Amino acid sequence: DQQVKQNSPSLSVQEGRISILNCDYTNSMFDYFLWYKKYPAEGPTFLISISSIKDKNEDGRFTVFLNKSAKHLSLHIVPSQPGDSAVYFCAATSGNTGKLIFGQGTTLQVKP
Amino acid sequence: DVKVTQSSRYLVKRTGEKVFLECVQDMDHENMFWYRQDPGLGLRLIYFSYDVKMKEKGDIPEGYSVSREKKERFSLILESASTNQTSMYLCASSPPGTGILETQYFGPGTRLLVL
Numbered sequence: 001d002q003q004v005k006q007n008s009p010s011l012s013v014q015e016g017r018i019s020i021l022n023c024d025y026t027n028s029m030f031d032y033f034l035w036y037k038k039y040p041a042e043g044p045t046f047l048i049s050i051s052s053i054k055d056k057n058e059d060g061r062f063t064v065f066l067n068k069s070a071k072h073l074s075l076h077i078v079p080s081q082p083g084d085s086a087v088y089f090c091a092a093t094s095g096n097t098g099k100l101i102f103g104q105g106t107t108l109q110v111k112p
Numbered sequence: 113d114v115k116v117t118q119s120s121r122y123l124v125k126r127t128g129e130k131v132f133l134e135c136v137q138d139m140d141h142e143n144m145f146w147y148r149q150d151p152g153l154g155l156r157l158i159y160f161s162y163d164v165k166m167k168e169k170g171d172i173p174e175g176y177s178v179s180r181e182k183k184e185r186f187s188l189i190l191e192s193a194s195t196n197q198t199s200m201y202l203c204a205s206s207p208p209g210t211g212i213l214e215t216q217y218f219g220p221g222t223r224l225l226v227l
Contacts, residue, residue, distance in 0.1 A: 041121075043203075043219050043220050043221055044155070046215050046216070046217075049215070089154060099157065100157075100216060101157075102147075102154040102156070
């Protein structure tokens with residue numbers, strides 16, 4: 001059973017516009033959420049995270065929003081740049097286990 | 113900078129072979145993880161380890177084993193490789209402690225093809 005779901009396998013946006021990547025989860029015990037970015041032939045790299053006690057976290061062009069009641073989080077990239085083209089994974093964890101549960105990933109393409 | 117290295121970028125093995133995938137991290141991290149990445153399935157946790165000699169099963173441990181004899185090294189073993197183990201294998205490590213525990217640092221991955 002997929003506890004973390006990214007229902008959009010791919011997303012294409014124009015350079016300069018906003019990219020919105022979505023993630024849904026089912027486990028209400030998750031208390032920390034992360035986004036990772038992965039380029040081809042490289043391992044994923046940490047992008048941004050949010051604790052369940054917050055509803056928004058911002059880092060430069062990247063903002064993550066958390067809606068606990070809907071069990072939904074989203075990553076906003078503004079403005080999008082061609083270098084943002086990558087696969088984005090949403091991940092969640094609970095307690096202090098150190099275990100991350102990943103979504104399936106969304107491939108973002110930013111067109112010049 | 114944290115560095116996680118994996119012994120091979122690409123491997124081709126035959127069905128039934130015993131396969132060793134090695135991972136080394138240079139940041140003295142306690143926690144190490146092995147994932148496989150498959151299209152449409154994301155990253156799935158195979159095994160992880162909180163310390164030397166310790167191992168815990170992840171979500172898909174069947175057909176795999178691990179070894180953690182030294183803190184910096186975490187090995188994934190395919191006892192008898194099968195074609196359904198063709199995948200991208202990713203190793204990760206993370207430090208202990210609240211707040212940064214969940215941030216994992218990944219190696220570049222090993223793409224394994226089992227014929």
